[in-house]
Amino acid sequence: IIQETxxxxxxxxxxxxxxxxxxxxxxxxxxxxxTIEIINLAxxxxxxxxxxxxxxxxxxxxKIKFLNISSNDINCNSIDLCKxxxxxxxxxxxxxxxxxxxxxxxxxxI
Numbered sequence: 001i002i003q004e005t006x007x008x009x010x011x012x013x014x015x016x017x018x019x020x021x022x023x024x025x026x027x028x029x030x031x032x033x034x035t036i037e038i039i040n041l042a043x044x045x046x047x048x049x050x051x052x053x054x055x056x057x058x059x060x061x062x063k064i065k066f067l068n069i070s071s072n073d074i075n076c077n078s079i080d081l082c083k084x085x086x087x088x089x090x091x092x093x094x095x096x097x098x099x100x101x102x103x104x105x106x107x108x109x110i
Contacts, residue, residue, distance in 0.1 A: 020050035046072040
């Protein structure tokens with residue numbers, strides 16, 4: 001459904017107990033969608049295992065303007081891993097149209 005819809009611009013999936021597997025599936029589906037601009041996955045069960053799918057999505061689409069993955073379990077226990085993730089997302093935002101990334105209430109140590 002996400003891949004084929006052309007009328008939905010705002011995907012609100014906060015507080016649904018979505019895991020990283022589910023988030024990766026959503027991110028991969030969004031690769032084929034050109035209309036969704038807002039993604040809210042706050043307060044779910046997402047950890048760092050879906051960040052590669054997220055990075056791929058942000059690299060390959062320029063429609064997403066707001067991404068909220070706050071209050072999840074994105075725990076970067078390695079300083080290098082955290083830096084790579086954050087720097088990768090920031091580079092993507094500077095070249096694309098992504099305006100806001102909300103990562104609050106996650107255990108990210110830089």
